[in-house]
Amino acid sequence: MTASARRAVQGLSVAVRCRQVVKTYGSGQSAVRALRGVDLDVHTGELLMLVGPSGCGKTTLISVIAGVLDRDGGECSVLGQDYAAMRPDQKTAFRARHVGFVFQAFNLIPTLTIAENVSVPLLINGVPRKQAVEQAREMLSQVGIGDRWRDVPARLSGGQQQRVAIARALIHKPKLLVCDEPTSALDHVTGQRVMELLRGVASRHDLSLVVVTHDQRIFEFADRVAEMDDGHIERISAGKGHTHAESPHRGFDAPPKNEHPLNPHAPQGSNEPNPEHRS
Amino acid sequence: MISVALKMLLRDKGKYFGIVMGVTLASMVITQQGSIFVGIMTRTFALISDMGDTDIWVMEPKVQFIDDTKPLQDTALNRVRGVPGVAHAAPLYKGILRVRLESGEFQNCNIIGIDDATLTGGPPEMIEGRIEDLRRADAVIVDIIGATTRLARRGPDGAPVPLAVGDTMELNDRRGVVVGISRNTRPFQSQPMIYTTFSRATQYAPRERKQLTFILVKADAGQNVQDVCDRIARETGLAAYTRDQFKSMTVSYFINNTGIPINFGIAVSLGFIIGSVITGFMFYSFTADNLRYFGTLKAMGTSDGTLLRMIMTQAMVVGVVGFGLGTGAASWFGASMSGTPLAFRLTWELLFVAGTAVVVICLISAMLSMRRVITLEPAVVFKG
Numbered sequence: 001m002t003a004s005a006r007r008a009v010q011g012l013s014v015a016v017r018c019r020q021v022v023k024t025y026g027s028g029q030s031a032v033r034a035l036r037g038v039d040l041d042v043h044t045g046e047l048l049m050l051v052g053p054s055g056c057g058k059t060t061l062i063s064v065i066a067g068v069l070d071r072d073g074g075e076c077s078v079l080g081q082d083y084a085a086m087r088p089d090q091k092t093a094f095r096a097r098h099v100g101f102v103f104q105a106f107n108l109i110p111t112l113t114i115a116e117n118v119s120v121p122l123l124i125n126g127v128p129r130k131q132a133v134e135q136a137r138e139m140l141s142q143v144g145i146g147d148r149w150r151d152v153p154a155r156l157s158g159g160q161q162q163r164v165a166i167a168r169a170l171i172h173k174p175k176l177l178v179c180d181e182p183t184s185a186l187d188h189v190t191g192q193r194v195m196e197l198l199r200g201v202a203s204r205h206d207l208s209l210v211v212v213t214h215d216q217r218i219f220e221f222a223d224r225v226a227e228m229d230d231g232h233i234e235r236i237s238a239g240k241g242h243t244h245a246e247s248p249h250r251g252f253d254a255p256p257k258n259e260h261p262l263n264p265h266a267p268q269g270s271n272e273p274n275p276e277h278r279s
Numbered sequence: 280m281i282s283v284a285l286k287m288l289l290r291d292k293g294k295y296f297g298i299v300m301g302v303t304l305a306s307m308v309i310t311q312q313g314s315i316f317v318g319i320m321t322r323t324f325a326l327i328s329d330m331g332d333t334d335i336w337v338m339e340p341k342v343q344f345i346d347d348t349k350p351l352q353d354t355a356l357n358r359v360r361g362v363p364g365v366a367h368a369a370p371l372y373k374g375i376l377r378v379r380l381e382s383g384e385f386q387n388c389n390i391i392g393i394d395d396a397t398l399t400g401g402p403p404e405m406i407e408g409r410i411e412d413l414r415r416a417d418a419v420i421v422d423i424i425g426a427t428t429r430l431a432r433r434g435p436d437g438a439p440v441p442l443a444v445g446d447t448m449e450l451n452d453r454r455g456v457v458v459g460i461s462r463n464t465r466p467f468q469s470q471p472m473i474y475t476t477f478s479r480a481t482q483y484a485p486r487e488r489k490q491l492t493f494i495l496v497k498a499d500a501g502q503n504v505q506d507v508c509d510r511i512a513r514e515t516g517l518a519a520y521t522r523d524q525f526k527s528m529t530v531s532y533f534i535n536n537t538g539i540p541i542n543f544g545i546a547v548s549l550g551f552i553i554g555s556v557i558t559g560f561m562f563y564s565f566t567a568d569n570l571r572y573f574g575t576l577k578a579m580g581t582s583d584g585t586l587l588r589m590i591m592t593q594a595m596v597v598g599v600v601g602f603g604l605g606t607g608a609a610s611w612f613g614a615s616m617s618g619t620p621l622a623f624r625l626t627w628e629l630l631f632v633a634g635t636a637v638v639v640i641c642l643i644s645a646m647l648s649m650r651r652v653i654t655l656e657p658a659v660v661f662k663g
Contacts, residue, residue, distance in 0.1 A: 096580020111290035
């Protein structure tokens with residue numbers, strides 16, 4: 001864990017706080033309970049990976065955290081704000097200001113140059129076009145592809161496109177970055193570089209990252225890894241990016257080894273989460 | 280974000296071209312077919328237009344349009360002249376006679392007999408000769424289109440030789456000598472126009488008890504023309520219309536009693552429908568192809584209002600470009616057909632109609648796309 005993340009966790013600074021979050025798709029007999037009471041905290045400056053089998057609710061959970069999907073029950077506050085208390089336009093404005101997105105398929109607009117793609121969040125926030133493109137070029141330089149700013153996405157490799165997507169996600173200095181399978185379309189080496197980039201960005205900007213992934217090779221970059229199954233968090237463990245186990249309830253300095261991060265009262269070696277937080 | 284919308288549209292050249300072509304096709308067909316329709320309708324009142332000095336047309340009350348000749352008694356002329364507010368009233372004969380050419384061929388022609396004394400009602404422009412030449416014996420003036428086409432004789436090599444000043448013809452066994460060539464507005468009926476004096480026209484025409492077709496009236500200066508019309512109608516029992524009213528009557532007759540508006544209406548409607556379908560489909564397809572990116576923009580915090588403005592801007596751009604190309608093509612077509620028998624008259628009203636149609640097409644297309652974007656859940660961006 002980075003120094004800033006450690007400081008934040010020591011100060012119990014929580015960027016995302018989910019309690020008993022429930023989400024059901026459909027109704028009646030065809031209803032599918034995607035989230036069955038999820039408890040999860042994401043600390044400021046932390047890189048949390050959300051893993052689990054397909055259909056376990058990871059995408060639904062990050063959609064709720066990102067504010068692009070309404071939950072049906074429970075509580076979820078992001079940066080101290082509860083989406084449920086916001087009007088749709090306020091929620092949209094909140095996302096524009098505070099949330100960055102990195103998608104599995106990059107989702108770069110193919111007809112725009114990469115500088116124009118990166119400038120989009122600034123344009124959404126009302127920054128004049130010329131100024132936005134200038135800042136986009138600077139951001140592209142920071143992610144190492146400043147010389148390609150005139151190119152369209154199709155002329156870039158997958159890794160370069162994901163760098164563009166990361167630049168786009170960061171340019172408006174969000175507090176929360178939501179990444180959906182950011183390395184699944186990339187080869188191992190490129191994926192590692194993308195994660196190094198994300199890891200570095202998070203440490204420099206006190207940014208909280210929630211990364212959904214199946215790619216075990218990138219677990220080493222996580223501060224914590226939350227394993228989901230069947231609509232709830234099964235286990236939260238320290239990632240290799242984390243030098244110590246942690247408990248958001250007790251601070252960060254000296255948690256006992258193998259203690260469950262969300263359940264300081266669980267026996268050592270237990271992987272069970274806090275029963276209070278289960279559905 | 281408008282600049283993003285424009286780049287999304289303009290840089291997707293295939294789709295952009297397809298959408299613009301749809302709008303272009305619609306506006307071109309609507310403008311071109313509409314202009315031909317308006318051109319044909321304008322020709323129906325060509326004679327009224329050519330007699331621009333006439334304020335009021337007086338006729339038998341049952342007359343429905345300019346070619347509907349129901350003669351008046353000769354005494355009607357003096358009765359009209361006696362109506363207060365009438366400065367001048369002139370007789371006009373209008374009929375169709377079979378003309379025998381020097382070659383021995385026959386040709387039906389429109390005969391216009393104008394006032395012997397004042398020559399009121401003569402052709403609007405003389406290419407050769409003078410209107411006053413009609414006072415010479417057996418004199419007739421022939422319009423240039425008739426002179427060069429139907430009244431032209433065959434030369435030794437088979438090529439048409441236009442009828443010229445000095446040539447003669449036979450009208451109902453009476454001699455006519457061409458003393459002038461005029462330029463007229465091309466009439467709806469394709470027969471040549473032959474001008475002569477009223478008295479000579481009535482000699483050419485088969486003898487009837489009534490031979491006065493219309494009375495052309497000039498109102499006194501300062502008189503309200505409509506008031507004079509009403510007064511003539513009241514005091515003589517005849518129908519009296521202003522020039523514009525008579526034009527409208529004539530156009531209404533053709534619209535209500537011929538298949539012309541239906542034929543052109545079908546062509547215009549087809550242009551509108553086909554243009555709408557092509558544009559709507561292409562625009563919807565463009566939006567559908569970009570739905571992932573609209574979803575991405577939505578997830579990143581673009582408001583619905585901004586997305587609507589983006590789509591409206593895209594629709595407006597293709598509308599303006601397509602309308603410009605379509606009406607430009609139609610105008611070019613009209614200009615290139617100038618001087619041919621094709622009737623083509625492009626008016627600002629027609630441009631307004633075509634523009635409105637394009638707006639409707641673009642609105643329909645945009646609405647379909649907007650609905651798709653507005654109902655799009657931003658969470659779709661995480662669904663791969």
